[in-house]
Amino acid sequence: MKTLWTALTEPNRLHIVELLRDGPLTVGEITERLGLQQPQVSKHLKVLSTAEIVEVQPQANRRIYMLKHEPFQEMEDWLQSFRHLWEARFDRLDNYLFELGASEPLTSNRIEDNNV
Incomplete structure (x- = not known):
């Protein structure tokens, strides 16, 4: 659980989790809604993925991110x-x-x- 708390203490990652609460989003959609650069969002998503907070589903040339329940x-x-x-x-x-x-x-x- 320590990894979960550590990942969520960064404000942009918390905002990403809050966005994903309403449903799956692509990296582009998250980038647009947060007003961040795509590389920044990708780094935050990598941390959230490593902490097993989000999961990714590749769909053609897009990656769809969603929250994990566990x-x-x-x-x-x-x-x-x-x-x-x-x-x-x-x-x-x-x-x-x-x-x-x-x-x-x-x-x-x-x-x-x-x-x-």
């Missing part, structure tokens, strides 16, 4: 392990705020009471 599933699984931690913390915060609200009137209620 690295993002691996990232999702890793993030899921942290999601449980944060959900538990947010649940405790919800409980605390509920208890706090039950014992003290809310600030907006105090303002309304003072205006009456």
Whole structure:
């Protein structure tokens, strides 16, 4: 997964991944949409390919790039392990705020009471 993170930390590569999220594209289409030179895009695609983030399908004289599902599933699984931690913390915060609200009137209620 370290290779995935390293590849995605470069802004142009991240933009390429975001473009490919909507579907396969050729090098020319990526070049046009990003406003980069073709050699730059090809170098970024090489890094993404080496990191196994994208796959290429040759079609006549064009190369079509698309995202691979597996690295993002691996990232999702890793993030899921942290999601449980944060959900538990947010649940405790919800409980605390509920208890706090039950014992003290809310600030907006105090303002309304003072205006009456």
